[in-house]
Structure formats: structure tokens, C-alpha cells
Amino acid sequence: xxxxxxxxxxxxxxxxxxxxxxxxxxxxxxxxxxxxxxxxxxxxxxxxxxxxxxxxxxxxxxxxxxxxxxxxxxxxxxxxxxxxxxxxxxxxxxxxxxxxxxxxxxxxxxxxxxxxxxxxxxxxxxxxxxxxxxxxxxxxxxxxxxxxxxxxxxxxxxxxxxxxxxxxxxxxxxxxxxxxxxxxxx
Amino acid sequence: xxxxxxxxxxxxxxxxxxxxxxxxxxxxxxxxxxxxxxxxxxxxxxxxxxxxxxxxxxxxxxxxxxxxxxxxxxxxxxxxxxxxxxxxxxxxxxxxxxxxxxxxxxxxxxxxxxxxxxxxxxxxxxxxxxxxxxxxxxxxxxxxxxxxxxxxxxxxxxxxxxxxxxxxxxxxxxxxxxxxxxxxxxxxxxxxxxxxxxxxxxxxxx
Numbered sequence: 001x002x003x004x005x006x007x008x009x010x011x012x013x014x015x016x017x018x019x020x021x022x023x024x025x026x027x028x029x030x031x032x033x034x035x036x037x038x039x040x041x042x043x044x045x046x047x048x049x050x051x052x053x054x055x056x057x058x059x060x061x062x063x064x065x066x067x068x069x070x071x072x073x074x075x076x077x078x079x080x081x082x083x084x085x086x087x088x089x090x091x092x093x094x095x096x097x098x099x100x101x102x103x104x105x106x107x108x109x110x111x112x113x114x115x116x117x118x119x120x121x122x123x124x125x126x127x128x129x130x131x132x133x134x135x136x137x138x139x140x141x142x143x144x145x146x147x148x149x150x151x152x153x154x155x156x157x158x159x160x161x162x163x164x165x166x167x168x169x170x171x172x173x174x175x176x177x178x179x180x181x182x183x184x185x186x
Numbered sequence: 187x188x189x190x191x192x193x194x195x196x197x198x199x200x201x202x203x204x205x206x207x208x209x210x211x212x213x214x215x216x217x218x219x220x221x222x223x224x225x226x227x228x229x230x231x232x233x234x235x236x237x238x239x240x241x242x243x244x245x246x247x248x249x250x251x252x253x254x255x256x257x258x259x260x261x262x263x264x265x266x267x268x269x270x271x272x273x274x275x276x277x278x279x280x281x282x283x284x285x286x287x288x289x290x291x292x293x294x295x296x297x298x299x300x301x302x303x304x305x306x307x308x309x310x311x312x313x314x315x316x317x318x319x320x321x322x323x324x325x326x327x328x329x330x331x332x333x334x335x336x337x338x339x340x341x342x343x344x345x346x347x348x349x350x351x352x353x354x355x356x357x358x359x360x361x362x363x364x365x366x367x368x369x370x371x372x373x374x375x376x377x378x379x380x381x382x383x384x385x386x387x388x389x390x391x392x
Contacts (some may be wrong), residue, residue: 110384
């Protein structure tokens with residue numbers, strides 16, 4: 001093994017999550033399409049991809065649980081990044097803002113180094129507005145989060161929520177595919 | 187938090203995988219070899235991202251398998267120093283706090299990287315930040331916590347080869363003891379801090 005380029009590119013959580021969903025879909029790990037096919041797949045592939053299965057499950061679970069809003073879409077991200085480009089931010093800072101989506105001044109300051117010297121209050125506020133505009137938080141989601149904290153996070157529930165999010169993610173993707181197909185036809 | 191790294195390697199494809207398309211077989215073998223493993227001085231590998239170049243297979247006398255040179259990209263978990271991450275408190279001790287990120291658990295916040303004026307309470311089994319005289323903020327187990335990466339530590343966990351020198355024979359007992367301790371060391375660990383605004387429990391800052 002030889003490491004040729006240690007850091008070729010940086011990836012956002014959104015890209016990583018999409019890649020994980022693709023892997024899971026390819027291997028039928030999360031979606032029960034009927035038990036028979038599942039069992040056959042298992043038998044055929046055996047257990048040798050178990051490490052990959054573990055990390056994709058745990059990492060996608062982590063990304064869902066920490067993602068403050070789970071409705072990242074390609075359009076959102078592109079709009080958000082072009083919005084961020086008007087500020088003189090480092091590339092890595094932009095990436096971190098995209099990953100963490102700061103919604104309060106405190107969290108924005110923790111992501112951007114020497115924020116108070118580099119940016120005025122107005123600029124900071126408009127950055128927060130940009131976050132809110134591209135990735136709006138539904139009131140329900142906020143309440144759900146609080147409930148979760150209070151209930152000390154029951155795992156079963158999370159799994160259900162995680163599945164829902166994944167289904168939504170799927171829907172997004174299929175919509176995107178339909179769109180693409182239509183464009184091609186035109 | 188994540189990055190792409192380009193790696194080249196020679197992969198062995200067993201004969202029982204010959205019915206698969208080459209790319210699929212190679213990708214599976216790479217995932218078996220790398221997924222959820224730490225590459226020394228690089229980071230924790232999540233999965234193969236894509237294959238850049240797959241050479242023709244090579245044969246080796248006496249082996250039915252085919253050997254293929256591959257260049258590929260992998261997704262690596264390697265936080266940048268200074269980056270802010272979110273996790274959950276796994277355990278507290280008077281040494282510091284251990285943080286769990288679900289897929290990665292070797293994160294530690296030592297006591298000298300904690301907020302000024304915080305102390306460990308053995309009764310509550312929690313760290314307490316005495317913000318001022320009246321306010322006490324608790325860092326309990328299972329709380330969602332923000333922390334800043336300060337340092338990454340790599341430990342070479344490769345098995346050590348036999349030591350043939352004479353001195354090793356006399357000091358046999360000692361080296362054995364060291365060996366077993368070494369095995370517990372995580373290959374990749376992160377040292378984090380919790381000192382500035384915005385760090386600590388997520389709920390404090392909302």
C-alpha cells in the first residue's frame with residue numbers, strides 16, 4: 001500500500017452521507033425489499049463486508065443525529081456556497097460552516113477564527129440569515145430535538161426517525177433522477 | 187472532517203471471485219481491506235470512494251489468484267486541528283472526559299483543556315463548570331457536547347517482530363508487560379479541548 005496523495009480533496013458531510021446511502025442501497029442493507037432477496041444477498045456475499053456495513057451504519061446514524069437539518073439537497077448546498085462566496089472566508093471555514101450550519105452568533109464565532117475582527121456584526125447576522133434561508137428549521141424539528149435530549153435518546157425511536165430520514169432522502173434522489181430524465185428527453 | 191486520499195495498492199483476487207466484473211471484485215476486496223480501519227499517519231478509512239486506475243491482472247506461479255495494481259480514492263475521517271465537532275459524553279473521570287462519536291470513540295478531553303474553574307465531582311460522576319459563584323453547569327454522561335480538536339495521536343499497533351538480541355532474554359518479563367499494555371492503545375486518538383465559547387453542552391448555547 002502506498003499513500004500517493006494524503007489530502008486530495010476535502011469532503012462535506014453531505015457528500016459523505018450521500019455516498020454511504022449509495023453503498024447501503026447497493027448492498028440492500030437498510031431497505032428490506034422482501035426477506036427472500038435479502039437472505040439470498042446475505043448468503044451470496046457472506047459476512048466479509050461486515051466492517052463496511054458497520055461503519056456505514058454507524059456513520060450515517062451519526063450524521064443524521066448531528067445534522068441540524070436533514071434536508072440538504074444539491075440545490076440548497078450550491079445556493080448556500082455561492083451565498084458564502086461574497087465573504088472573505090477560507091475554504092476550510094466555508095466547509096465547516098456548511099457542515100455545522102451555525103444558527104447562533106456563538107456557534108458562528110466558534111467556527112470562524114477571529115470573527116469579531118474580520119467581520120462586522122451586520123455581516124455575521126447576514127451569514128446567519130443565509131443559513132436560515134437555505135436550511136430552514138421547522139419548529140417541530142426543534143421541539144423534537146429538545147424532547148430527545150430530555151428523554152435521554154431512546155434508541156428505538158431514533159432508528160425509526162433515521163429510517164424516515166432515509167426514506168425522505170430516497171425520495172429526494174428519485175425526484176432528482178426523474179428531473180434529469182425529463183431534461184434529457186427535452 | 188472528511189477528506190479524499192489517493193492510494194495505490196496491489197490487490198489479490200481469489201479465483202472464486204472471477205465470476206464478478208473486475209471493478210466490482212476489486213472494490214469489494216478494497217472495502218474488506220480498508221473499511222473501518224486506521225491508516226497510520228492518515229486517519230480512519232470510511233469506504234472506497236472510486237477507482238482511478240485498474241491495471242491488467244498479473245499472475246504468480248503456484249497461485250491461482252490474480253494480482254491487480256489499483257489506484258483508488260478513499261474517504262478518510264481526519265478532522266483538522268482547530269475544527270469543532272459534536273459528540274456525546276461516554277464517561278467522565280478525574281482525568282477528563284471521554285467522548286463518543288458513534289463511529290469513532292477514541293476522543294479524550296483532558297482536564298487541563300477544560301473550561302477554567304471546572305472540576306470533577308465523584309458523587310455525580312460528572313464534570314462541573316463553575317461559571318460564576320452561583321451557576322454550576324454539569325457535563326453529564328450522554329450529553330451532546332461540542333469540542334475543538336487540539337491534537338491527533340497515532341500509535342503504531344503493528345505486531346512487533348521477534349527481538350533476537352541477548353538483552354531481550356534477560357529483560358523478558360518487562361517487555362512482555364509492555365507488550366500487553368501497548369495492545370490496548372488505540373491506533374488513532376484525538377485530543378480535544380472545551381475552553382472557549384460555544385464549546386461544552388450543545389444545550390447551553392441555544
